[in-house]
Amino acid sequence: MAAMPELPEVERVRRGLESALLGRRVERVRVFRRDVIARPSDPWGGFARARSNPAPGSRRVPAAELLGGQAVVEIRRHGKQLALIGDAGGSVLIHLGMTGQVLVTPPRVRLSSSDHVHVAWHLEGGGRVVFRDPRRFGGVWTCPTTEVLASRWALLGPDALTARETDLATRAGGSSRAVKAALLDQRVLAGVGNIYSDESLHAAGIHPERACRTLSAECWSVLARAIRSVLEAAIEAGGSTLQDGMFTDSAGVAGTFQARHNVYGRAGNVCRSCGQTLSSAIVAQRTTVWCPDCQPRGLSTTCSH
DNA sequence: AATTTCTCCTGCAAGC
DNA sequence: TGCTTGCAGGAGAAAT
Secondary structure (H helix, E strand, C coil), rough: CCCCCCCHHHHHHHHHHHHHCCEEEEEEECCCCCHHECCCCCCCCCCCCCCCCCCCCCCCHHHHHHHCEEEEEEEEEECCCCEECCCCCCEEEEEECCCEEEEEEECCCCCCCCHHHHEEEEEECCCEEECCCCCCCCCCEEECCCHHHHHHHHHCECCCCCCCCCHHHHHCCCCCCCCHHHHHHCCCCCCHHHHHHHHHHHHHHHCCCCCCHHCHHHHHHHHHHHHHHHHHHHHHCCCCCCCCCCCCCCCCCCHHHHHHHHCCCEEEEEECCCEEECCCEECCCCCCCCCCCCCCCCCCCCCCC
């Protein structure tokens, strides 16, 4: 029901920011909520930040640390994370969490923290980029150098858009966990969340509860290909925007891939491939939907393809 | 050591 | 109609 930015949605945002922000200089930065900002060097990488505004003892973040006065020279993405690179070498890492958005808005639209806008970057010559996130599972991390950014991203697995079967088999192959749990683990594979794990497993014909160690090399290969093709199709369709859908790209445009979901959100409906009723259960703490015919639970070491 | 469960937060929907 | 309850989930911390 909620709309979660996974890799395709973040990639749409990245592309939008590339056209709106690249080469532009940040004139002024406004911070409405200090507690969404941290540094990778903060305790636990700043993830366990205090939840009050401002957090007790939290510092005022210098504008230069948030790209103030700098031109944006590059916009990168790894998995679900986005980074704006400034011409002084520093960068701002943004994670959208569940309900985060990065929007390019006209300067005259009035903003406040009651709109859940937490940070606003005013651009030289007009225009503005804002980070808003009602549920505040997302956040902003300031990285003094691209090395700091790279070291943080090194904690993640390979980007799901380019990951190969050997990446998956090496990082998860021997595990007893359910294959869905492995796909959701960002240290295994970066960028896949609940929607695209279910869609990919359906496309690959693999049951979400199959233990990783029961998957053959052939299965991992089929799965890696399915992940890439599902993500590519989703990017092409502008990502998935669900009913209470927070997700839009940086211009506020919703995606259309939700209309092509084959399993996510369709429990009890019929499988579009075979007509069987789709099953649902909690797997890896997430609502999970699959087709009992297309994705046999079987203990065999081959997938259904 | 590996894996599972709990927690954070808000808005929407279902149920009485 | 208006309240309460439940649910959605990314990812670290805590528990197993």
